[in-house]
Amino acid sequence: MTLLVSLCVAVIFGSAAFLLLKRDLIRVISGMILLGNAANLFIMAAGLRQGSAPFVGSESETSDPLVQAMTLTAIVISFGVATLVLSLVYRVYDAHHSVDLRRLGSAEAVQASLDDQPSAEEVKADEAALRESEKQDVATTLEVRS
Amino acid sequence: MIITLPLAILWFGALFIALLDGTRKPVGYAAVGLLTSALVATVYLGVDIYRNGPREMVIAGWEAGVGIALRADLLGITFAVVSLVVLTTALWFEVSRDVKARIFPALVMFMGLGLTGLFFTGDAFNFYVFFEISMVAAYVLASYGESPRQLRAALIFIVVNLLGSVLFLVGIAAMYHNTGWLDMERISIRTPVLEENPAILTATIIFVAFSIKLGLFPFHFWLPAVYTGTRPAVAAILSGALANIGSYGLLRFGADIFPRELHEGAWVMLILGSVSIVYGGVQAIARHSPNEVLAYSTIGQVGYILIALSIGGEAGYATAILYAVINALNKTLLFLSASLRGWIAGAAFAVGAFSVAGVPPAGGFFGKMAVFQIGINDGRPWIVALIFIGGALSFVYMFQLYRARFWVNQEADEATTKGALGLVVAIALVIVAIGVYPEPLLSISRQAAAILPERAP
Numbered sequence: 001m002t003l004l005v006s007l008c009v010a011v012i013f014g015s016a017a018f019l020l021l022k023r024d025l026i027r028v029i030s031g032m033i034l035l036g037n038a039a040n041l042f043i044m045a046a047g048l049r050q051g052s053a054p055f056v057g058s059e060s061e062t063s064d065p066l067v068q069a070m071t072l073t074a075i076v077i078s079f080g081v082a083t084l085v086l087s088l089v090y091r092v093y094d095a096h097h098s099v100d101l102r103r104l105g106s107a108e109a110v111q112a113s114l115d116d117q118p119s120a121e122e123v124k125a126d127e128a129a130l131r132e133s134e135k136q137d138v139a140t141t142l143e144v145r146s
Numbered sequence: 147m148i149i150t151l152p153l154a155i156l157w158f159g160a161l162f163i164a165l166l167d168g169t170r171k172p173v174g175y176a177a178v179g180l181l182t183s184a185l186v187a188t189v190y191l192g193v194d195i196y197r198n199g200p201r202e203m204v205i206a207g208w209e210a211g212v213g214i215a216l217r218a219d220l221l222g223i224t225f226a227v228v229s230l231v232v233l234t235t236a237l238w239f240e241v242s243r244d245v246k247a248r249i250f251p252a253l254v255m256f257m258g259l260g261l262t263g264l265f266f267t268g269d270a271f272n273f274y275v276f277f278e279i280s281m282v283a284a285y286v287l288a289s290y291g292e293s294p295r296q297l298r299a300a301l302i303f304i305v306v307n308l309l310g311s312v313l314f315l316v317g318i319a320a321m322y323h324n325t326g327w328l329d330m331e332r333i334s335i336r337t338p339v340l341e342e343n344p345a346i347l348t349a350t351i352i353f354v355a356f357s358i359k360l361g362l363f364p365f366h367f368w369l370p371a372v373y374t375g376t377r378p379a380v381a382a383i384l385s386g387a388l389a390n391i392g393s394y395g396l397l398r399f400g401a402d403i404f405p406r407e408l409h410e411g412a413w414v415m416l417i418l419g420s421v422s423i424v425y426g427g428v429q430a431i432a433r434h435s436p437n438e439v440l441a442y443s444t445i446g447q448v449g450y451i452l453i454a455l456s457i458g459g460e461a462g463y464a465t466a467i468l469y470a471v472i473n474a475l476n477k478t479l480l481f482l483s484a485s486l487r488g489w490i491a492g493a494a495f496a497v498g499a500f501s502v503a504g505v506p507p508a509g510g511f512f513g514k515m516a517v518f519q520i521g522i523n524d525g526r527p528w529i530v531a532l533i534f535i536g537g538a539l540s541f542v543y544m545f546q547l548y549r550a551r552f553w554v555n556q557e558a559d560e561a562t563t564k565g566a567l568g569l570v571v572a573i574a575l576v577i578v579a580i581g582v583y584p585e586p587l588l589s590i591s592r593q594a595a596a597i598l599p600e601r602a603p
Contacts, residue, residue: 020305032308039312039319046323066328067319070271074315077278084285085304092301095294104298108371111295 005045012038025089025099032085036078043071148191149203149216152226152262155184160255168251174241177251181237181258185230188262192223196590200597202268215329217268220594221467225394226265228471232386232478233258235569239482240379242565246291253290254383257283261387265394270318270328277314277391281307284388287380288372299375306368310358317351321403324348334403334599349407352399360392362452363422366445373441378485381437385444386478393451393470400455401463401598408458415456420532422449427539431546436484439547440477443502446536447473450517453529457520463595465516468587472513472580476501479573484551486562486570492552494567494574499544501577504537509580512588 012034019031044067051061054068093099096107159180166173195201200219204210237254245251260280267273285307289300322328324344325336337345354365361369373381400408408415426446433439451473454465479498483491497508504514514533521529580587 020309025301028305032305035309035312039315042316043319046319048323048326067322070319070322073271073275077275081278081282081285081304081308084282085301085308088285088289088297088300088304091289091292092294092297095297104301107294108298 001050002045005041009038009042009045012041023101025092025101025104028101029082029085029089033078033082036074036082040071040074040078043067043074148187148194149201149218149266152184152187152191152230153259153266155180155187156255156259156262159184160252160259163255164249164252166248168248169245171241174237174245174251177255178234178238178241181230181234181255184258184262185227185234188223188226188230191218192220192227195220195223196593211329211332214272215268215331216266217331218266219597220590221397221597222265222394224467224471224590224594225390226262228474229261229265229387229390230258232474233261233383235478235573236379236382236386236482239382239566239569240377242563242569246377249286250290253283253287256280257287257383257387261390264391268330270321270330270333272328273330274311274315274318278311280388280391281311284384287383288376290380291377293375295375299372302368303372306358310355313351313358314355317348317355320344320348320351330398330403337403338406345404346407346410349400349404349411352404353396353411356392356395356399357418359395360389360448360451361445362392362448363418363425363445366422366426369445370438370441373444374435374438376437378437378481381440382478382481385440385481386474389444389448389477390470390474392448393466396451396455397463397466397598401458405599408455412456412458415452419449419452419456422446422452423532423536424539427536427543430543431539433543434550436547436551437481439543440480440484443480443540443543444477446540447477447502449536450513450533453532454517454520457524457529459520460592460595460598461516461520461523463598464588464591465513465520467591467594468516469513471587471591472501472509472577475573475577475580476510479570479577482566482573483570484547486566487552488562488567489552490567491562491570492548494570495548495552497574497577499548501581502544503541505541507578507581509577509584509587511581512584 016031016034016038019027019034022028022031047064047067049061049064051063052058054062054065089099092104096103098104159177163173163177163180166176168174168177191201195218200217202210202215202217204213204215206213208214233254237251240250257280260276260278260283263276263279264273267276285300285304288303289296318328321333324340325333327333327336358365373384376384423446426442426444426449430439430442430446433442451466451469454462454469456462457465476498479494480502483495483498501508501510504510514537517533518530521527521533
């Protein structure tokens with residue numbers, strides 16, 4: 001049983017890692033959701049004993065209820081995060097009309113090259129400062145002459 | 147009862163604020179007020195703990211060991227106070243300028259709830275739950291501003307940090323399976339008698355999970371992309387408050403729960419820390435945009451915390467705590483003041499720059515000096531040399547940034563409000579005050595470190 005569960009965890013974890021490395025954002029997100037599920041299965045497998053359902057008053061050996069409570073909490077959290085990520089992917093799609101990571105990467109490169117150039121405001125401020133200093137130069141020269 | 151007070155204020159406050167339109171000034175200031183009251187309650191609790199020792203409460207009246215415990219000791223409360231100070235300042239800063247999204251104040255409060263909760267909890271799985279509350283708030287905050295660039299940054303942030311969260315969850319499950327407990331105090335009793343292999347594997351998984359949060363050298367790749375894209379208040383929150391999870395986690399899970407494994411892995415941490423310092427410093431010099439320089443500087447500063455941790459012992463842990471606290475304040479000050487203009491902001495920025503470089507009037511000096519001291523006491527002169535190189539590098543990039551930001555362009559722009567300037571000056575004064583009179587912080591960090599067990603021989 002332990003071998004079977006660990007094999008399952010390994011296969012799910014491996015598929016998740018494979019999907020995470022894809023270029024398509026939807027696959028990356030599916031990979032993340034799968035990864036969460038691999039972790040959930042791992043928690044279940046980490047239970048201390050196996051047995052029947054843990055109800056109050058059951059006669060036989062019961063299974064560990066704590067890991068089930070933990071898994072339930074982890075499922076709820078990963079579900080919430082998955083909805084958040086999917087909505088974010090939609091926003092990214094809205095902004096770029098693409099969910100291809102190559103496309104997003106080239107957009108990032110364009111942005112980075114824009115960053116290195118001075119912004120319009122800075123250019124304007126520099127020009128203003130230059131004009132100001134020229135004016136002052138002229139003023140001082142006039143003062144000296146008079 | 148008193149432990150739950152800050153959590154209750156934050157929890158109900160955040161729910162209440164979430165219903166209202168956060169872009170309005172009164173709502174924003176109400177959120178600031180609630181955060182401040184939570185901070186006051188935490189400080190009050192902290193003073194009590196400083197005098198009378200740690201406090202513990204088991205939720206819903208269960209017996210100790212059965213129910214989930216809240217346990218506030220000096221280590222947790224120090225990090226909680228620093229995080230709340232950073233969050234309050236960043237929120238106030240953003241409110242005094244202009245809040246762009248209605249959910250922003252509520253998100254900052256939810257993050258405060260998650261952080262305070264995880265610093266107070268005594269249960270490993272509860273730690274994960276609070277951790278996720280603050281992470282989900284951080285995911286949304288990373289996309290705050292909603293330009294295409296911020297959305298891309300948020301996506302990177304979520305994918306990488308979810309990976310970290312899943313690893314942490316696996317680590318907790320492994321810890322539970324090996325020790326049979328979720329209560330941290332009981333786990334720490336059982337870990338020394340664990341077999342070598344499972345213990346070291348679990349410790350490594352948890353170390354990687356927290357390193358991703360901290361942005362340590364081989365796990366740093368997400369950090370610059372996220373920090374460059376975000377607004378200054380969010381960058382301050384991420385580096386000043388959220389990164390505390392990493393430092394606290396390494397201290398709590400490393401020094402408290404896996405002291406033997408921490409000792410065995412000390413040389414790995416020493417190497418990673420040293421590489422972080424040099425790599426962060428060199429990369430920061432090569433960058434131009436303020437957020438990017440500060441992002442790489444964050445990677446470098448984390449290295450000092452790691453080196454202090456790897457040297458270990460009470461002095462080492464105390465240094466790690468001291469450095470983490472000062473670093474959180476430094477980064478908040480720098481991210482916020484770099485976005486302002488004018489000589490007041492410039493002066494505040496200079497204080498932060500001095501503090502990062504470790505020049506005497508600022509608080510950072512004592513952080514650097516403490517690392518110096520443990521390096522010498524441990525008989526490793528090369529650590530001292532490394533700190534010197536790191537300090538020199540940070541001096542160079544900080545003043546490059548100062549020159550580009552405050553010398554070239556002196557004009558004030560409309561985003562530089564009086565409130566924002568006041569906050570930046572207040573944080574700068576706190577850092578100078580720590581530098582002038584460091585005794586309280588030194589004694590707090592020493593006492594907090596005394597809770598952690600001495601490293602295994």
